[in-house]
Amino acid sequence: SWERADILKELKKQVKKTRFEHILRVEEKALELAEKYHADKEACQLAALLHDYAKDLDVKVVKKLQKEAHIDDEMLAYGSNVWHGPMAAYFAKEKFGITNPEILTAISQHTIGGREMSLVGKILFIADYIEEGRKFPGVKKARRLADKNIDRAVRYKVIQTLLHLVENEKKIYPETLEVYNQWV
Template identity: 35%
Template structure:
């Protein structure tokens, strides 16, 4: 088993995988994830590290990601679905083999940062929301999600996932089942608990 890299070596490896705009996004996600972790009681170091790693494979050729996913028996629905999702699942595999990451919480946060899933951990929610709200993001509704993220992490995540689902439907694109299930899970849980804050 390889030794994990120190922070500077790890950042250099991450930087080498992507163009400048994607790297700036990555730094923004890492910082936003740290802030959300401090706000909601997740481990800020793990959140920051997962933020640094979340898009490790984002700029890789799709055929390279496909090969990794096939080799690791990923579900057919993922392989036949939107290629935009592949980098998170491939990244969760590659950060283990190339960077020596062994923490299952960080690996899962990378794996589910684009799709979400039922029963997301606090760290997974933090990284997923950070990916939406980091300072370089600019899309309709991002300000509302940022404001929600300061008051109710689940509300922010449900709103973000709901927006993604709506966008995909409007573009006549498939919605990955995990994303629908994650959204439904968040909304039904919050309904049982008395609704969202804010």
């Protein structure tokens, strides 16, 4: 299996510097949350390290791998914000050899969340939201909730993200609404 140093080397080749730094902060936060919530630390760490691997991927590459990565045309049309999770899960499996379905699903769901999420999934979803570099209004409240109850933090992120998308007149991916309906 892959060593952390080798994953970092691959990441550096694949993502922009600012995103690389974000990923390291997500790793740190995911390990902190794993400790707090008695989750599998290595699983949370791997999920964090690989969650944004596909964010800066060329859309031509995505189109080639679309079928194999189970990305339908609708998802593709929403753009990288929506497909980079499932696409990263594909690379986690096919390039990095990760087989643990909890890690793969956590990576796949990290942007939109899931109607059902494992503890690793919730930790990645929240670590991504509250890592120390995040500055948006509401991040303090999210950090407070994450400190006490991971499910309340997940619910808060799901609601705030939908509000933010509507406020900015962004298209809502249907699964985003399903996740909201489940968590609200």
